[in-house]
Amino acid sequence: MTARTEQAVTGPATRNARLLGEALKSITERFPPRPVADVWPTTEAGIDDIVNRLESSPLREAVRHTQWCRVTGARQILGWLQQFPGASWQQRWNASPAAASGVEWNRKAVEWIATTSTGVTAPIVGSGLVGLVLADVLRPSLSWQMARRAQHMQERFPLVRDPEGFARLQTLAGPAGWDSLTGRRAVNDLIKIIVTKGGALANITVGDALEYRAALREHHTQSAGHTLFYAWLRRLGTLPDDAPTTLRNLSRATGQVGIAQLVDRYDLTCRPVRDLLVDYLTERRPELDYATLDNLSRFLALHFWADLEAHHPGIDSLHLAQEVAVQWKQRAQTKIVRRRRSDGTYNEVVSPRLDSSTLLIAVRALYLDLAQWAGEEPTRWGPWVAPCPIKEADLNVKKHGQRVKARMDQRTRQRLPALPTVVLAAKELLDKAQARLQALQTAPVGGRFEVFGETFTRTQRPGSTWVYDASGRRRDLAQRERRAFWGWAMVEFLQHTGARIEEMLEASHHSLIQYRLPKTGEVVPLLQIAPSKTDQERVLLVSPELADVLSTIITRIRDPQTGAVPQVAAYDYNERVWNPPIPLLFQYDRSGEISAMNGEFLRKCLNDVLDATGLTDADGCPLDFDPHDFRRIFITDAIRSGLPPHIAQVIAGHSDINTTMGYNAIYPAEAIEAHRAFIARRRALRPSEEYRTPTNEEWDAFLAHFEKRKLSLGTCARAFGTSCIHEHACVRCSLLRPELSQRDRLTEIRDNLLDRIAEAQREGWLGKVEGLEISLAGAEDKLTQLDAALKPSVIHLGLPTFGEIAARTT
Incomplete structure (x- = not known):
């Protein structure tokens, strides 16, 4: 496991788990299931009436031996149930040990029924029970049905109990969906509900579906893919308008709680x-x-x-x-x-x-x-x-904001150069995944095929997209192609729009609009971004690259039967509510049910792309990309390319331009380039002869000037090409920059000047005294400069008196 896939588990996340499933609890209270009945007309019929029904159409079997087993087994079971109390066969069934568990029935049915009948065998008893269930004489519970499987009943039930309803459902599902593994599983789910509660498809309620889902989760730890039956019920139009749009993720949704x-x-x-x-x-x-x-x-x-x-x-x-x-x-x-x-x-x-x-x-x-x-x-x-x-x-919000800005800028600087590599890797990953899937579809069932130097073996089950690689590991090539496609679509959409991930997930087919320019009449495609964080709607110009991406997405998600983009309902994880069904762009077929994508799935797709790049950060860890990084890169690149910041603010949907500038990671190279451009403009305005190549004599004179600047007391700061105004009397010159190491030498010069002034005054050399005093003043000034450099300057502000701060009264 890489550092990118590590998950942090904290206390709040654990305690927030208490609210998971609150939406399911609320819906269950609103939609209670139908009660399980133990008396209805067919379960109160006599044995001869039940046998006559089994002998009549549509319950009669075409194969004579199967029909004989069906009738014989039904008589044996009913004869055994007669010894238990009850006014109906269902009540007697509930009083018998057979109703406790389907596993016990499989093990002891022959032993139980042999106490009242002869010639009892497991095939005959099993066939008889199927007949009684098909005739709606017995209704085993959901938990009982979870423990055993009757393949023949699954084949016969739609033809016997509700042929019109199942025929209509088959038309809505289409051949591909009806014959798929998830489709057969959904039909089996609906059959189990009808077996337990009776009636037809139109009689199944939301509460029945929720009750079945709960029983399934209790019996099977893995119940994924068992929500398609509810989606089919919604397509039939038999559920109320306020029914949940889907059963998927209800156990993980909290909803809005008090x-x-x-x-x-x-x-x-x-x-x-x-x-x-x-x-x-x-x-x-x-x-x-x-x-x-x-x-x-x-x-x-x-x-x-x-x-x-x-x-x-x-x-x-x-x-x-x-x-x-x-x-x-x-x-x-x-x-x-x-x-x-x-x-x-x-x-x-x-x-x-x-x-x-x-x-x-x-x-x-x-x-x-x-x-x-x-x-x-x-x-x-x-x-x-x-x-x-x-x-x-x-x-200290200002300091916190500066730290966040610095951290985000550094993150953007690391990922901006890697963006082309990520985009290229996403495309290559998609091309390879599509090539593998296409090779799988052309390979025979159980056959071998080779793609990109890899050898795969297709599974024996027809229609399956599972394969075995050379090491014997199973792979689902359809799932890998799906993740590769949506990883590519996500990278392309975010890098061309700079949208937030919630805005991308809410983009729909209705978001694509056209605008005709009033002067030229040219039609310009636009992408409408729905209000999200700032509740401000905005419109983006669709570039040709983005148009190709959007058209590819729409082509993929269209319904093959109608050609329309399916409408799906998405769960808003911020407001904890279900949005109304709309034709979202980011939707996919999940176990036969069209579902809206969530950020968790798209982040997995993005991690697949990042794993394919092999990029690492400065610490050698795998480079991670967050969907919001594309937004920062988009804004930074736009402003660097010359887009005015106030226009970038409108495109990004920020309410404050300072927020937009906070996303812009300014590079030091930008300041360097701007300074170089300024120098170039200045040189263009000055005479060209000033920028000619110097001669050897001029260059030697330039170097000699800097060589002659070094003095015993420090450095001469006069400019190149100027003469010495003090005739090399450096102690008097203000351009002398004395060095701290020469302070003792400068002190000796001052003391010597004092001695010479005293000697001149004693000897009467008055003309000499005036020149020496000028030199002495220069030496003392240089010593003052050195002392000021050694001692930090302290300014005494003083203390205010009481009279200065208090009001005076007379």
């Missing part, structure tokens, strides 16, 4: 504080969307109060001691993450919490809101008013 459930998932010990948080969130609910409400409840209930209860048991007040507040703020800066190793074990690491400032802001808002609301409702909020432990200085 505020009390959001808080109670964290098991807060202090009941008054728990009630306070519920009231506080209820008060703020009208101004928040559900995703923000969910995050706020997690911040306040889990990361704030549950953390305080864990480290300070018995705490019951928002008035926190200073040391308690300090310790909590320190813990709020980090989090403990459990990461899975390649061997399946976990290790705990402490990592910084990226949203720590958001957490502190939420807690500070709680305290300030309570203080403000207490003035309006003192009885309700006043007892909870307390000093806020989060000071304004703790919210």
Whole structure:
């Protein structure tokens, strides 16, 4: 397992699991299943009447031996059931040991029935039970049917019990869907529901489907692919309009739950504080969307109060001691993450919490809101008013934003050069996957074929896309081709639009619109991006490359029978609601059911592409790409290419241009190139002779100038081509830059000048004294410069007096 596929398991994720399936629980309460009956007309009939029905069409079998076994076995079973109490055959069946388990029936049916009949064999008893079920005399339970399989009943049931309904369903499903493995599985699911509850396809309710799904999950740990039967029921139009659009992922969806459930998932010990948080969130609910409400409840209930209860048991007040507040703020800066190793074990690491400032802001808002609301409702909020432990200085949002900006810029700089490699790898991966699948379809069942130097063996089952490679490992080439295609489509869509992943998933066939230019009449294709994060709708120009991608996607997802793009309902993971069915572009056939894609599936497709590139980061780990990285790269590349930032803001859908500039990873190379361009423009305005190639004499003179700048006391700073204004009396010159190492020498010169001035004054050389004093002033000035360089300058600001800061009165 690579570092890219490691998953972090944290406490909140585990506690959020309590809300999984809340949507299913709510739907189950709205749509109860039909009760299981034990009395109906056919189960109250006599043995002779039942036998006469088995002898008549459509229950009569064409093969005489099969018909004889059917009737004989039915008589033997009914004769055995007569010894049990009940007014109907179903009641007697329920009272018998046969109703407990289908496994026990398989093992002991012959032994049980042999006590009342002769000539009992397993084939005869099994055929008789099929006949009684087909005649709707007995209705075994769902759990009973899960334990055994009757292939002949699955073949005969649609022709006997509801021929018109199953014929219509077969037409809607199409030949490919009806004859597929998932199609046969869906028919079997519908048969089991009708066997248990009676009636026809039109009588199956939403509650029946949910009950069957629950029984299936209880009996089979792997129940994937058993949702197609419900999708077929919806296509039949027998379910109500407010029925769930699909049964898929209902057990993982939370739906919109109440505020009390959001808080109670964290098991807060202090009941008054728990009630306070519920009231506080209820008060703020009208101004928040559900995703923000969910995050706020997690911040306040889990990361704030549950953390305080864990480290300070018995705490019951928002008035926190200073040391308690300090310790909590320190813990709020980090989090403990459990990461899975390649061997399946976990290790705990402490990592910084990226949203720590958001957490502190939420807690500070709680305290300030309570203080403000207490003035309006003192009885309700006043007892909870307390000093806020989060000071304004703790919210260094500017520094946090700078760190995020630097981190995102570095991430963008690493991935921008790798984008062409990722795009090329996605296309190559798709081409190879399609070539393998095409070779599989032309290979005979069980035969071998070779593609790209790899040898595969096709499985024996007709219509299957599973193969065995040279090492004997199984592969599903259709699934690999599907993941390769959507990985390529995702990379192309994101790199050409810069859209968010939720915007890409919500793009539909209706998003493609046309605009006719008023002057030229040219038709321009546009892509309409639905409102997402900022609730702002925008329109993007479709480039030729993006048009090819979109046309390829639409061609793939069209219904082969109608030619239309199927309408599917997608689950909004932010708002926890199901969106109405629309012709989404990112949809696929999942076990026979057309389903909307989610971010989890597309990230797996993207990881396949990244594995094919073999790219690594600076640490040697596999380079990971997030869907949002394409958005940052798109904005950065657009601005670098000359697109004005305010236009990039509109295309990206940002409400603030500073957000757009935050996505732009500015390179130092850009400043260098801009400076070079400025120099080029300046040179174009200056005389060309100034930029001629210097002669050897001029170059030697230029080098000699810098060689002569070195002096005993320091360095001469006069410009090239200028003469010495002090006739090399360097101590007097302001252009002399003395060195610190020559301070002792400069002190000796000053002392010598003092001695010479004293001698000149003593001897009466007044003309000499004037020149020596000028040199002395220069030497002392140089010493002052050196002393200033050695000592840091200190400015005394002084202290204001009371009279300067206080008002005076007379």
